[in-house]
Amino acid sequence: MRNETRIKFNGYSAQVAKLNGVDSAAVKFSVTPSVQQRLEAKIQETTAFLKKVNIIGVTEQEGEALSLGSKGPGAGRTNTANGHRRNPASRGALTKDAYKCVKTDFDTAFNYSEIDQWAGHPEFQTLLTAAITEQQGLDRIMIGFNGTSAATETDLQANPLLQDVNIGWLQKIRISASTRVMDEGVVGSGKVTIGPNGDYVSLDSLVYDAVQALDPWHRNRPDLVVVVSRDLMHSKLLKAIDNGAKGNQEENAAGEIIARARLGGLPVEDAPFFPDGTVLITTLSNLSIYYQTGSRRRHLKEEPEFDRIADYQSSNDAYVIEDLGLVALVENIQEAA
Template sequence: MRNDTRLVFNAYLKQVALLNTITAATEKFNVTPSIQQKLEAAIKESSDFLKRINVIGVDEQEGEAIGLGVLSTIAGRTNTASNPRTPRDVSNLTKDSYSCKKTDFDTAIPYKLLDAWAKFPEFQAMLSAAITQAQALDRIMIGFNGTSVAANTDRDANPLLEDVNIGWLQKYRLNAPERVMSSGSAPGKITIGATGDYKTLDGLVYDAIQLLDPWHRRRPDLVVLVDRDLLHAKFLANIEGASDNENELAAARIIANATLGGRPIVDAPFFIERGIMITALSNLSIYWQTGARRRHIKDQPEWDRIADFQSSNESYVIEDYGLGALIENIEEADPSAPVDSAGAKS
């Protein structure tokens, strides 16, 4: 680390210590609640997807889901001559619970990168942004791919952070399997095409909406989270005429305005391959425990880097299982396969 970099980095350490009312950020400390709140807000704001779901602090490490943004029908009428009016308790709709698991977000930043940033007046903001953005992307990846909570995670065996926490999709597999479609006429896959289980992705999504509770099926905020590769055949004709340097822009524009089964598509980062989820984004939550974030910033000259050790207790929550459905193992049908007597669903 250059001398001028050392000066601005030391100023950063002093600022972190000042904000958390501690003597030194180079010793492990408990992040103060107000700074934790600001850090969580920064993590959320760094991702367009996280802005659209619930990211909320909870006091207890374990408890029942809060039911944010989830409502059932409440309209009705009571003959008060014989019965009292009984308000609908919407808090009873949620069936999920949460358990915030300790998650380490440890970031290493090489001296060379710090040296490159040191000349900028916004050095502290750049360093903080790099750390918060990494945490935001990891949270999204865990939410869609997490299947277990390992005592010792293995990044090589689980490159999509599958063993860090139990994510939203796994919650459906474990707790609401009746709302998961994973097989069609052939075990272990759902086929799309003239000879498949469904002729089109639209037909599949339209049918899967019936897995939602009746009062949620026509909600105006229902969206479809989908693996982009599944959209290839559907939108290929719309973009293949564009020149190479226009393809990505054309694809992004088409997806942004497209629908499946009559519902808007959300192009979610790190969504599972060959999968679709139908829900409202307000049904997806990340809970973090207030007062449980720990931090330790350490200079590691033996590695020519600084390390920012952070940990947070958090959980991935489905607010109402009736407001969602998961479809996975989607494949293109073999065009040479015979069509059964019922034929593929449109």
């Protein structure tokens, strides 16, 4: 590490310590709730997808989902003149998800040579913070769509999509709303096929049918979206992109075509790390990440034996489906032979 970098990094470390009311950031400390909240906001801002889901601080480590938003019809009328009592619709009758925030390590290392390149920039601290928060945001999306377990010790080589870090959104649906999951058709064993000889003629017809798995009062919601894997959208959009993306505006035209894409009448949401051969119908406000307030720990550490500095962070996190009646999941989708 160059001397100029040393000065910049020491300033960053001192600022982190000051914000959290500790003498030094070079020892493990608890991130203060106000700083934790600001950090969570920065993480959410790192990707367009995270901005569309809920990231919420909870006091208890485990409990029932908060059940945000509308959960079904509540309008009606009671003839009180006949002695009938008005009885508001009970939220407790809903099929609620449960959550358990588990400790998740978000550790990041930067080689001396890497941060030496940033030392000449006046926004050194901003660059370093952005690099840390961006990776945490991407990791959370990856866990949300691919997580199937919360192992005592994770194995990145065996689980490159962080499958063993936490139980993600799709696994929550498989466990708690299995009747709303389709993973096999009648044409082929262990798969749902699309095409002239498949279970569905097209991806559009599959989505149109899958909507029926939602609770009746959710099927015509204006904010429904279909999250679809890129492999399934490839053939559908490729021709449109080739025809529409001409001249000097190729990249913009292609982006506009994708943004306007619809399946089964629903707008398409292109989500990072979404599994191949998969379709999820829901609202993005139905997907949440809960973090336990006061649970984040941090330790900035220089490790000269590796020629690097390391930022050790951990947070107690849970992935939550707010309304299990507002999901339909189709998996193992393949083109028919």
